[in-house]
Amino acid sequence: xxxxxxxxxxxxxNTPNLSIGGxxxxxxxxxxxxxxxxxxxxxxxxxxxxxxxxxNDYKNIRMTYASKALSNLAISKILxxxxxxxxxxxxxxxxxxxxxxxxxxxxxFNGNNKSADELEFALDMKVGRFSVDNxxxxxxxxxxxxxxxxxxxxxxxxxxxxECHTHDYIKTGQIDSKFGFDLSQTDEIxxxxxxxxxxLSLKGLHAHIGSQIFENQSFxxxxxxxxxxxxxxxQTFGLDLNEINIGGGLGVKYTEEDAPPxxxxxGAAVIEALKTSCEKHNLEYPIVYIEPGRSIISTAGxxxxxxxxxxxxxNGTKYIAVDGGMADNTRPITYQAKYYAxxxxxxENRVDEIVTVAxxxxxxxxxxxxxxxxxxxxxxxxxxxxxxxxxxxxxxSNYNRSKKPAMVLVNNSQSDIIVNRESLEDLIRLxxxxxxxxx
Numbered sequence: 437x438x439x440x441x442x443x444x445x446x447x448x449x450n451t452p453n454l455s456i457g458g459x460x461x462x463x464x465x466x467x468x469x470x471x472x473x474x475x476x477x478x479x480x481x482x483x484x485x486x487x488x489x490x491x492n493d494y495k496n497i498r499m500t501y502a503s504k505a506l507s508n509l510a511i512s513k514i515l516x517x518x519x520x521x522x523x524x525x526x527x528x529x530x531x532x533x534x535x536x537x538x539x540x541x542x543x544x545f546n547g548n549n550k551s552a553d554e555l556e557f558a559l560d561m562k563v564g565r566f567s568v569d570n571x572x573x574x575x576x577x578x579x580x581x582x583x584x585x586x587x588x589x590x591x592x593x594x595x596x597x598x599e600c601h602t603h604d605y606i607k608t609g610q611i612d613s614k615f616g617f618d619l620s621q622t623d624e625i626x627x628x629x630x631x632x633x634x635x636l637s638l639k640g641l642h643a644h645i646g647s648q649i650f651e652n653q654s655f656x657x658x659x660x661x662x663x664x665x666x667x668x669x670x671q672t673f674g675l676d677l678n679e680i681n682i683g684g685g686l687g688v689k690y691t692e693e694d695a696p697p698x699x700x701x702x703g704a705a706v707i708e709a710l711k712t713s714c715e716k717h718n719l720e721y722p723i724v725y726i727e728p729g730r731s732i733i734s735t736a737g738x739x740x741x742x743x744x745x746x747x748x749x750x751n752g753t754k755y756i757a758v759d760g761g762m763a764d765n766t767r768p769i770t771y772q773a774k775y776y777a778x779x780x781x782x783x784e785n786r787v788d789e790i791v792t793v794a795x796x797x798x799x800x801x802x803x804x805x806x807x808x809x810x811x812x813x814x815x816x817x818x819x820x821x822x823x824x825x826x827x828x829x830x831x832x833s834n835y836n837r838s839k840k841p842a843m844v845l846v847n848n849s850q851s852d853i854i855v856n857r858e859s860l861e862d863l864i865r866l867x868x869x870x871x872x873x874x875x
Contacts, residue, residue: 438698439483440688440731443776443822445476445738447846454780454820456738457846461780464851465740465818468842471760472740473829475506475854477514477847479736480825483699484518487728490703494710496721500544502684502729503529505826510845510854511733512536521564523684523727527554530561540564544681544725546593546642548615549573555580559588565725566590567642567681569616574625574633581635588635591642591681592626594619596661598645598654616643619665626669638675640722641666644683647730652697652705658682659706663713666722681725682706688734690823691774699731730826737825739765739841740780743817744796754791756813761795762802763835765821765828769801777805780818786811793819797836829855837863 439446449455453462457476465472484499491497500521503512507529513536515522521542522533533543541564548569550558555577558566568574568590581588593616617625629638645658662680670677687696697705706726714721741758748754767773777793788809795802804821813819832840842857 438486438700439479439735440686440696441698442735443689443691445479445736445822446482447476447478452782454778457851458849459846459851461740461820462818464844464846465742465780467851468844468853469857470740470742470818471758471764471841473764473824473841473843473855474738474740475511475733475825475843475845476736476738477845480511480514480733481518483732483735484515484520486699487703487726487732488519490699491707491726494707494721494724496723498542498723498725500542500725500727501732502727503533504830505729506733506737506828506830507532508829508843508855509536510852512538515732523725523729524563527557530558530563534561544591544642544727546644552576552580556584559584559586564589565639565679565681567593568625568636569593571625571628574628574636578633578635586635587637589637589639590629591640591679592617592622592629592638593642593644594622594662594665596643596645596658598657598661619661622665622669623672626673626675630673630675638677640677640679640681641669642681642683642725644681644727645685647685648687649685650687650694650696652702655682655685655702655706656709659709660713660716663710663719663722664717667717667719670719677722678720679723679725681727684727684729684731686728686731688731688823688826690734691776693774696731734823734826737823737828739821739824739828741819741821743813743815743819745815746791746813754789755794756791756810757794757796758804758819759796760841761797761804762799763795763797763838764832764841765804765824766831766833767827768804769799770831775805775821775823777808777810777819777821779810779813780820783811783814783817786814788812793821797838834858834863839863 500523501515502523524530525547543563544565545558546567595616746756793805839858843855844851
């Protein structure tokens with residue numbers, strides 16, 4: 437079973453408290469406080485190796501981790517050691533992987549509205565590929581590169597018109613999308629790049645069809661469209677483009693209802709589709725970029741909370757409140773995302789109850805998990821929510837002036853801080869009171 441098909445990290449055990457990476461989670465909660473993000477290094481490295489093994493039969497593969505899922509120095513360093521490049525979407529993500537020691541030629545820069553400052557920074561950092569999203573960006577990037585006397589290697593991001601069975605907010609490949617060129621526009625932009633924009637060097641095409649995808653057929657359809665279009669462009673313009681970026685999007689198992697393909701199945705489907713489409717459209721096997729994000733980091737991560745108050749609605753819901761919520765995990769209120777959780781400390785003698793796990797923030801919609809069966813939760817219990825590695829820390833906020841949680845990396849019974857918990861002083865560190873208000 438692939439790691440993305442599991443709810444819990446590889447190293448999860450009962451000893452008798454729940455442990456991950458050989459570290460007792462009650463002890464971690466006492467040592468570092470809650471809410472607390474935890475990343476299991478063995479699970480993270482394991483899924484990276486699954487991806488590499490799944491594509492052993494296709495030599496022209498480029499693995500690039502989608503940094504937006506979770507970006508910090510330690511996570512980036514592990515991905516570098518596992519021979520991954522990075523898909524970035526901001527100057528901040530570029531700077532993070534640079535400081536972690538990434539080979540900048542393995543960096544792609546993606547996004548639908550990159551600023552001039554961000555593009556200049558990326559040029560200075562010598563990122564390997566710019567995924568050009570629109571006509572405005574192509575002209576701007578060319579002008580900036582010309583001023584610096586450099587040539588930017590680019591892919592054109594296109595919308596292949598594929599609808600995936602996922603949440604509307606994480607669909608990106610459909611025709612009516614804020615991302616990329618419509619296929620009816622590719623001739624126009626290719627013509628501009630090869631005839632007018634002399635500081636852009638076109639290498640190929642990029643598409644991304646969405647996130648939390650459970651059907652490999654969606655990726656096969658995407659590859660067919662990209663290969664066909666790349667072949668057509670080459671024939672029309674007399675080019676020899678040989679790169680496609682198929683994005684990421686492979687799903688993970690948040691609950692028992694989720695059934696994502698394994699990484700091995702995904703790899704086999706992609707390779708089969710590449711071979712079939714390339715033969716069909718008379719295209720040599722291209723260099724292929726893959727951008728897994730969620731499926732790399734999600735299962736490796738969990739979040740610990742401390743249970744506080746509870747409320748039994750007469751003839752209705754029993755709520756238990758924890759010391760975090762929508763500020764450290766915005767996915768339930770944003771995407772109606774579902775999670776699985778367990779009480780970490782022993783609770784064998786308690787009667788199971790159906791409860792709803794509520795956050796502490798001043799929003800009625802601040803609900804982490806609805807109607808989960810847990811052994812009669814009590815004040816002071818430590819609750820572990822699984823599969824929170826992707827997008828939880830990345831999207832966390834200081835809502836209600838809350839302090840962002842710490843993050844620890846666990847491996848071989850050792851725990852290390854990789855993100856410090858914010859302090860109250862951190863909350864006001866960048867703020868100023870104008871002199872006229874000090875009178």
